[in-house]
Amino acid sequence: MEGVYLIRRTLTSMGDAISLEPLITLTHERVHQEGGKVWFQCDERIADFFQHHPYIDRLLTAYESPQDIETVLSIVHPNECPSIRSIMNGGKINATQLFCDAAKINGERIAYDGRPPRLYFSEEEKQQIAFIRRSSPKKKVAVQVKGGHWWKAYPHLKELVKLLEAEKEYQIYITNDEPIPFKHHSTPLVALKYRDLMVWLGAMDLVIGLDSGVTHLAAAVGTRTYGIYGPTDPQEILGMYGVHVSWNKFAALRCPRKHCWLRPCEKVVCLRALSPWEVLKNCKEILAGGYENPRLTLAPTRVSERVDKQVSERAEIVHKHAPTSVAVMRLDGLGGTVTLSDQAKKIYDQTGQKVKLITRGHETLFEGNPHVEEVINVGMRDWRECSIVMRNEFEALAEVRFGLGRWYGQNGHFKSLAKRDPDLSGLSKELLTEFNPIFEQFPKDYNLLNRYGLHHIQLTDKTLGLPYNTIESKIFVDEAVDWMGLTDFVLVNNGVDVIHRGMRQTKCWDGWNDLVKRLKCPVVQVGTLHDALIEGVTDLRGKTNLKQAIYLMKKSRVVVVTEGGLMHLAFAASVPKVIVLGGPTQGPLFEYPGHHWITSHVCGDCWGSKDNWYERCPKDADAVCMQTISSYRVAQKVEEVFNSLSTMY
DSSP states (O other): OOEEEEEEOOSOOHHHHHHTHHHHHHHHHHHGGGTEEEEEEEOHHHHGGGTTOTTOSEEEETTOOOOSOSEEEEOOOGGGOHHHHHHHHTTSOOHHHHHHHHOEETTEEOOOOOOOOOOOOOHHHHHHHHHHHHTOSSEEEEEEOOOSSGGGSOTTHHHHHHHHHTOTTEEEEEEESSOOOOOOSSOOEEEOOHHHHHHHHHTOSEEEEOSSHHHHHHHHTTOOEEEOOSSSOHHHHSTTSGGGEEEOOSTTOOOSOOSOTTSOOSSOHHHHTSOHHHHHHHHHHHHHSOOOOGGGOOOOOHHHHHHHHHHHHHHTOOOOSOOSSEEEEOOOOHHHHHTHHHHHHHHHHHHSOOEEEEESSOGGGGTTOTTEEEEEEOTTOOHHHHHHHHHTTOSEEEEEETTEEEEEESTTSSTTHHHHOGGGTTSOSOHHHHHHHHHHHGGGGGGGGGGGOOOHHHHHHHHTTOOOSSOOOOOOOOOOOOOSOOOSOEEEEOOOOGGGTTSOOTTOOSOHHHHHHHOSSOEEEEEOTTSOOOTTSEEEETSOOHHHHHHHHHHSSEEEEESSHHHHHHHHTTOOSEEEEESSSOSTTTOOTTOEEEEOSSSOOOTTSSTTTTTSOTTSSSSHHHHTSOHHHHHHHHHHHHTTOOOOO
């Protein structure tokens, strides 16, 4: 059976294409031991779902013309043949069985063994799913609101959503594979296509779907699925997905027309007879059962294993040899500079020495700080140049990058601590040498730092051997004079990192103008003149220094910012009621205690995966992580925090 075996799927139905998947696996099992290869040809939109399939040797679109094909398995759509359609209406065969019966290899029929369709994730997608899952302790339930045919829609959908929302242990989402005009007062709307939709469905604890491709997709990725079916009998036609799917089988059916799945019906008695309370009961029973999707197991990586070992070793360091001069260098924007106050205090507590800070500016942040001796502003000088020069200036120099820290030192104090301390005999001769590989090579993979479950300040402290149980970032500023006379206002910042001014970043959000229209109070915008002006605000861009910005944040009723410098500054200045819009940078690595985070339900958490991640979406998805945060959702959160409510989405 050497050669290529082509499986061709000509039509674009998502559900039918997914039902076809067992045929691909069965064909591969039959031919690959004798050198045969399996090619799959389908519509370009459907091909997206079959990426990373281990048994497809080549994936072709419908417009490609494959050459040198020895055997073609031509798959027929059920609707193209009345006899086949009658077989399906008679309840004698499901779709997958039908496809296997229609396909033959060298004249022999392929026997279907009952296995369910299965789709596969990449390791990167599994990481993404893992983040979505841990974003909230609540069980995540997605509700599909629109199918391929209007007579298959569930007429009690809004009532069902309200009932689900009343269950406090659930987080409810509205989903579909295309934009839809469905609005509800508090339920987030997620409209995605192709792999993005597939990944997001994989992160759900339960998907409530209609008779449509979305339901097939959720079941094929191993997510527990509840199908609301009326005209179509899922047990007879589509009952091949197994234990992960719970279909409604003509519950309380009062219609004489059975198997009417292709004929429009104005009354849709079969669906109207299914009460939302019954659906809720069934879904609660499904969610109450134990469940673990085996398809989402993360494969260990060599990088992460190395990082685990060396970060663990650094956490055991105890600085018993106090240096006479110590400095910390961090050449970031405003946010990274603010965090230096944490390391300064902890080093001071441990060594008794005031710390010199090496930064790109913002010296005023450390005025009055009892732990800081001096701030050295190196401007925009190259990081490596500064590093080489400063290593010789201090007995101990800590460098901080990407949430990681390392020590340089002289006279054996920090540099060869392992050699001098018998308690650290398990470390290499020089800590610097031990940690250098991770420090230099890790930036390409540093989004994996989320796996430690620590804030980036805590991770920095941990890698420097400092206490990391608490975050002690604090800015010592006096109250500014009230020069504006503003009251009961919301403060917003549409900024970007200071070192990337003038660039549109992936952390930018396009919903500011609409948000201001929704708010029922004055809105003040602070930032730099490089920030885009928001319509309808009091414009204070470029008109405030850091001291005045802190004062305005403290005086405002609510602060709304993207993840950036002002977020870090607000925490360090003990500003209450801060709402943060998180996109590519989110998760435990960036979330400060007490802040209210609003994140995307899809994608995100990809910072550092490419060198230019901050100016171009690493997944070429136009920063969907930020754009799927609706202004309505943010406005609701502002109102909630404005009124000092504790309940969060």
